Amino acid sequence: MSPGQKPNFLFLMADQLTAFALRMYGNGVCRTPNLDRLAARSTRYANMYCNFPLCAPSRVAMLSGRLPSAVGVYDNASEFSAEVPTFLHHLTLAGYNTILSGKMHFVGPEQHHGFQERLTTDIYPSDFGWTPDWREEIPIAPTGMNMRSVIEAGECRRSMQIDYDDEVVFRGVQKLYDLGRLHRDRPFFLAVSMTHPHNPYVSTRDFLELYRTEEIDMPRVGPIPFDQQDAHSQRLWYMFRQDEYDLDDAHVRTARHAYYAMVSYVDAQVGRLLDALSAMDLDESTVVVFTADHGDMLGERGLWYKWVHFEPAVRIPLLISVPGRRLAAVRHELVSLVDIFPTVLDLAGVHVPDDALPALDGRSLADGLGVQQNDTTGVVYGEMNGEGAHAPCLMVRKAWWKLIVADSDAPQLFDLQNDPHEQRNLAGKSEVREVERQLVALAGQKWDATGLHQAILQSQARRRLIQQTRLTGDFPAWDFQPFTDASRQYVRAGAQSSPSVVKGKLRYPPVEPVAPQRPRAPSTSRAIK
Template identity: 45%
Template structure:
């Protein structure tokens, strides 16, 4: 084991108010980490939404610790996930967009858990870019759903370049479907994850495990199968709380409207889009239910910490905006639940973010992280949340700081925005010019100027983009991952006996 990795004494206190008390069966808890994609905290009943039906997530929240103010560190899939896995901001690990990957030598939470004696596995998407498509996970059960090369690299030298070809089609074409690429993928993710968990139930080694199950739903396109679409009546689908006519659009929102070719959408289209999104959320809830029930049936739940979150949210037509790529609550605020042995149920309203996942997992595994800007969620530590957006739709870095009740949007290229989230949760009133809030504004601006050198970062990003676009054109690297699922060992083949193979798979009914 590398000498720089420190294993903690089981009795060592790390400042936690919540401590995992090791159970009768294992010295360290198993960890089941469930991720949705593009699931806004604002769209869940556990955070007050009145329409979506998510009994499994609600049940997990009822027996777990719910974080009321959890944020992604970038409102875009790739950089959000790489930042979360490394426990550092996207700019610190140079993962700026959906075509930039973790550099060699960057430890992820999977590396730390491996070093602490865990068996680690990924089922589902993680948006890895580059030749290393495991990034510390010992096993990976599925391919990814998006490319692993540089083909989605933005071009800040030409801000009008439409790299992703994402427009309003997914909004306009929302509706019911029998199957889709997203559904095919998530069905496979769930199946492979459940099979792996059954294997752990028959594993006699008693080695703790960590399984990440990462779904692509409810990411657009906003479609749902009849089973989940029919959970909602058209008449109960709500419309955006804040319409574009209620506000003056900020400069970044205006850029995104141009980027997505956003135009006025009628109420019936808005309701159909939200109907599809809510149906996809219920579909994911059903997957969460199946995973939790499997833990119950196999007797593993009593030794397992369950964590549920998403990589970012979705605007859902709020403020006349769609998809993500901004710091408003619908886009940047994510669900976050911890549940398991001796996690006291309740609510925590201090601002936290996804970079806090790595130190949390390290604390559960009793291993000290070498480098992170996050803080364990098991500690009661108040500190600002930092977030960045460094990808397509802008040509200059944009930042967000959330501290206590205040949220600052900051960019050298845009007028700043300041909101009091507690008293103005819909982010209507920009307080920058309000003298009453001048001390808070000055403090957050100072924090932003200390945290980021915008000009230097912009130069680094453009340099990275130019290199990656050149390499994609010159090489067209083939990095897409195809898993080896070990079917030759799983089923009866030449030279093997049925009874021997079946003995490894057979699991008695518990209870």
């Protein structure tokens, strides 16, 4: 990359990928050769968290650099307001071409949020149909989610998610080819966001056969008896109707087997995208980021999916590979998705005046890239205000301590250094009273829990009314509809579609077009003598 040149960005995102499924985070089973080769030239963050263990709010945190509740997003059916700046708006102002292929789960009529171009539709609804209702004593999953994803896990020939991600990656690869051939004059930010390995836990035979059944590891913490579970986990038990299903070890192993196969599918797609980047000679000028929106419990404690602040649901991978820095490094400070906003702008060399930027909850990680760091410094914050909660469920982690609090639920305090699987709740113990006091104070400084509770209830009521209206009347859908202009593809008139450009370079020297000359008409004038 030449001096002064702005880097490109290839931003790769998986859905519901827990860090604990990856070899680079200590898993000895899952096979991810392409992610491993990316990690070999990246800075890996060992303590990376999502700020909300649900798809849409987590992505809002990443794009806005702020906790979801700070911008009025509370669950998977909260509108992401068009007036909230994302780092993509700032990249656009700096001359970047911003492109999205795949899932970002935008809710509301604004379906770009700073992406100038979208290559695919989204996979989940953009309306208010998944709005929770905290008035219910026993929560109901608006999505209809239950334990069938576990009971019916295993092999499939095709799935909706495979169809979707195949298209997402295909279009991402093709866009890399186009960017390398025709648009090298502008830096780009290309996000390729898959829906794997989100449940249902099914995969095709070729990926399942990468693993033997007997090598699939089981959860480190088995099911916890109902009367010993925390209140939030008990509500999720009813929400997913776990009492209606007879789940045994074979189901658990099969579901985890399929999940690992889905992770290997993600890995294969990452390989295709990295190969396309290299084929177009873009790998030396492109920052590559790999992360996820949240994790998956995968049967730990008898829990599945996300919706909780336990480590498997909130710990996610983060790899950042920067051109010119080929040595791997591992950093252990506490970081989260809100840090992506300032980090991307910092790496892009984009300075935003303080008066043009709302107070961010994240910080730039750019200065630490390539530098080993072993201390668990910093603080991360998390929210869980969706279905299954009855009040804002808030998380603070500082150093090795994690606090989870919610009105009407007993607090939970864990020492992750000595109890990494969160089996001993130390809240209320005299020996950690000062630690608990400090974390409670941090939560009080970050949130007005009572005011947030009221704001969420009011938002839910408004959205239920609007969704009922939309279902009753005849309104246009908010879902993004991609449009392909075939007149600009392949061999067409005009220099922009010239087939002479390959691998980002001209095969032959350009020839300036010459305007055709009109034949001269014979002169009819007579010479004057």
